[in-house]
Amino acid sequence: MRAAVLGVSGYGGMGLMRLLLRHPSITTVIPVSSSQAGEPVRTIDPGLDESGAARLQATDGRAVDAEAAAKHKPDVVFSSLPHLASARALEPFYEGSVVIDLSADFRLDDAATFEQVYGEAPARPDLLTEAVYGLSEWNAAAIAEADLIANPGCYPTCTLLPLLPLLSEELIRGPLIVNALSGISGAGRAAKRNMLFCERSENMQAYSPGMTHRHVAEIVRGMELFSSRQEIFFTPHLVPIKQGMFVTTVVEPASGVDGEAVRRSLERAYSDKPCVRFPGPRIPETRHVRNSNVCALGYHIEDGRLALFSVLDNLYKGAAGQAVQNMNLRFGLGESTGLPLDGEF
């Protein structure tokens, strides 16, 4: 299988390269970069070992532009470009390749909502309803038939996974008070002053609280798609780690719902899912899923309040990892094929 990756000089693209160069079903990887076309991909990302070089022979180990990439007729194309730029750069691939887009361009199915959230009209409004929302554990059947997959954002993935089973079974009700902590890599690799090491180390802060963060509309859509819409108040925070996300969601359990009911619901939903780990009412740590495609869950219930905890690596299960998981689902491979499942220690 031939795979192309748009945006290999960003963190998402680097994560995709790592996974695809080791994936057992991939024979050829075509690295795409408009700004660094011609550069050897191992110069762009010196952490890639030369042992993956065989799969890069099609482009002589170098990044190419999108047009050149299209000539290789990739079976699957990943884009981790910024929104709007992504939908445009994917033009040569909508026909003929399965497209997995990691940007926000196809996550919302309504052009008006997109424009409201992102301040500009979507680049390809005609494709919004065609795109399949790629929350792997909840949309596998649709993903398996999709030619355009909108890979979810890190915050929505981490927030929705513990909520959806409980919402679907009406074990909880809103409002959902969501506090999310994100590692800095979620902000991407663009050179911004407020993402410098010296601005982030020994520092933490909330940002874009309430409905102001762009991911809220996506979380709402995820609830609507797979369950029911609830009132939500979402506060993301930046903390000085590179890769990791910790979401704490406080909700009210429905009348008569106890910890055991919560446990059973989460187990039912995920006991056969290789990329969701739920060891019971414990609190997960982000290091235990770092560099893995696993979302780990936990909970605490007390006096009419339920706290749900969920962690993932924003670059793996929150981006590149789930994208490969969706490729696996689309091409009939085992869901976790080629994906790391052990975290750090």
Place this chain on the structure above:
Amino acid sequence: MRAAVLGVSGYGGMGLMRLLLRHPSITTVIPVSSSQAGEPVRTIDPGLDESGAARLQATDGRAVDAEAAAKHKPDVVFSSLPHLASARALEPFYEGSVVIDLSADFRLDDAATFEQVYGEAPARPDLLTEAVYGLSEWNAAAIAEADLIANPGCYPTCTLLPLLPLLSEELIRGPLIVNALSGISGAGRAAKRNMLFCERSENMQAYSPGMTHRHVAEIVRGMELFSSRQEIFFTPHLVPIKQGMFVTTVVEPASGVDGEAVRRSLERAYSDKPCVRFPGPRIPETRHVRNSNVCALGYHIEDGRLALFSVLDNLYKGAAGQAVQNMNLRFGLGESTGLPLDGEF
């Protein structure tokens, strides 16, 4: 004025030494350590400069035990020992010195609650009601007359300061959903495996959620003392920074309360308070109060939800700094005398 510090080998004691060795009203500092009696204080804490040595002459620059310290008849005694150990080590000083205790030993005024929270009976139940709760901005009159001051915990200080004005004016109502992020120094300096650099860096997690954290009872007492008790759900998290605390509290505003009402309330409460900074509806960052005795506040209001943000340095306004602020209030000095107010950049 002569000051003694119990527990100079811990982070709280080190912070106290720094402040007292530069404070304009202190002439003598008596460093106390049971485990390191006899050691030069500058060996215990090599970050202390020798320029403060004149104030350490009484003990020849060395730590002494509590008994030896009592002979110096200090005007004020600070203890940053662990709870129970603290109340006991302070025995020689209850008579004759103003005592400012940074442990939890005198923060709750009820022995039964103390025992329930801490798993043991208080060491000096007879003093619980005599002790004055040292939340400087809210209890200045009582502090000014107190001989035993219970210095608040870092979580209660950071949580109560934005809440109390709004609760007092009935601008908000519970439940209060509190998410708190703490730097690692809050866990103290004892050698624990789970506080090793390698267990904390690139890692974050919640712990002791709901009513399980010991500081919740103290927050509840603070609400009762200065306003009214509300339902609260408190989730603390550990993030990999050394000094800093970020608290996000989501509440429901009372009917008709808008952002302007919130702003006016916080301004009324704190515009003349040197150690609380409220620049309006902005989101503070912990670095801006690091190494300072300032608690900075902000808020965001939207669609019937109010998020309150508060930050402080858990070792300064959350411990040693507020202790010195309380000493200032007790001895009729300017509230912020000798206290750093600039944060880092």
Place this chain on the structure above:
Amino acid sequence: MRAAVLGVSGYGGMGLMRLLLRHPSITTVIPVSSSQAGEPVRTIDPGLDESGAARLQATDGRAVDAEAAAKHKPDVVFSSLPHLASARALEPFYEGSVVIDLSADFRLDDAATFEQVYGEAPARPDLLTEAVYGLSEWNAAAIAEADLIANPGCYPTCTLLPLLPLLSEELIRGPLIVNALSGISGAGRAAKRNMLFCERSENMQAYSPGMTHRHVAEIVRGMELFSSRQEIFFTPHLVPIKQGMFVTTVVEPASGVDGEAVRRSLERAYSDKPCVRFPGPRIPETRHVRNSNVCALGYHIEDGRLALFSVLDNLYKGAAGQAVQNMNLRFGLGESTGLPLDGEF
């Protein structure tokens, strides 16, 4: 192949578990811990995914003590216990298993030197000369026949790899001025105050300079084994990262030796070695080998001085990874089988 790991609750043991549970030639892993026998290994290390559980069936997923482990007759036994404890805990395995010891117990072949360096006599002096020094790239033939392999330390591996080719070809001469920077995990997982997060973050320092660090004797032995002994001055430093080592060695090139000669020598030595990366006169970064079994090299030459740069992940190529590499060599597998070669980005 059945493998046992002594010391699974330490960082080295955790690294070994990760590698062995995914290694294509291993069918059974026996986790050994004296202090946590009976505990599920996934409780000891929650970052291990359940997908590796099949290989842990022999002990029902639990750690066992060494005696119980011996009954499973492992083909290969790894120990990452502290020195002296390691040689003793390995007693049941010297007969019947290939032993790969990650401690210092068998790195020096001379009991007197061991005693001088470690302050105690070696536990098994009789085995010192039998043990084979496991610097994979330089001792492969001996390793392939060894039943007792002394896995090198992280400092010696990182220091020797760039030096040995140049020393062997007499392109450089001493004194070797070696400055090494180590991540904190090199200090192990024991609860020590000076390894707490708050003691290490925003801090750096040298320690044990000159001949005082224990690894110097091992570096000297490595030079003697594979080339010639040179005068060396070694200064290790602790810097606040979790995994990583950066060694800068400044030497004098022999008369007439230029950068091209250095380049050719390093290429000759390592161009066919999968676990050493030498892209030419560039300066490597530790992130590019983090979580991989790669040592990356670089150099800079100028005005009669040559600086050699080498980086590795102290837990992989500096410990668990090289141990598995040695297992591969011993059992005739491809040298890098089952070893990650991509670093982070």
Place this chain on the structure above:
Amino acid sequence: MRAAVLGVSGYGGMGLMRLLLRHPSITTVIPVSSSQAGEPVRTIDPGLDESGAARLQATDGRAVDAEAAAKHKPDVVFSSLPHLASARALEPFYEGSVVIDLSADFRLDDAATFEQVYGEAPARPDLLTEAVYGLSEWNAAAIAEADLIANPGCYPTCTLLPLLPLLSEELIRGPLIVNALSGISGAGRAAKRNMLFCERSENMQAYSPGMTHRHVAEIVRGMELFSSRQEIFFTPHLVPIKQGMFVTTVVEPASGVDGEAVRRSLERAYSDKPCVRFPGPRIPETRHVRNSNVCALGYHIEDGRLALFSVLDNLYKGAAGQAVQNMNLRFGLGESTGLPLDGEF
């Protein structure tokens, strides 16, 4: 005394603001920024407390451009702009104010060397020989009479302070093998991709080794000015801390020189210097001087090699702090007036 600061939105300028707003001899501070003129200085740096506002009244608390600043006729002007930009922006102040320049514009006294090192001709070659090199402990007499002071770089300050006494007394000889570790703030506050949090955390690397780093020429000049030129090989490294510098210099002691001789020499040089701390043959840690204007020294001697250790905070003794120290010397104030001397713990 009125002081102006050029470049208040950079780390150096922020450090200067902090010190000058608390300095006992300063009544007025004029913040200067070409890019943010008109902005309140507390918006530019929210870590500055409002308690310093009185000194900012001249400009209504706002940054102004250089021309407007000149009208306030400051007694002393600091510039922490980049080189070339700095010398040009200082034009309105060379006549009439004492100028303390923190850039490299006046550190070298020779235009040809400047051009070779910086790739461009100096902006004011005519002033090069007039400028006084502001290494406070070694040039106090000249500084006291200077109207243009070239504030030293962080690497030269940290490297020269332990070397100069020993070189002057001919106790050591070259070559000097210098390994320096720097916190990231040394790279300034410009938005560069390779200074992002995610590029620096869990990462370390050398850069610009040998004679390629710009600070080497300045170190050489410092040796020539105050002692004698020696061969030097300098390798700086970037490590993930915000503020701090650790320099390890390995040299050969002159015949017959022992540790005692080294100790006496360093004590003679610095026992009466408030901003250099030398507690004997110990190894300092950077945290112990963080946020202070202290350079701490230590050493280790063994078998014909001497390792010198020196630490400072690159933003204080390595930049803004030493600049204020030079102002103190120039205006006849106590050398450490208004300067923090305690480090962190």
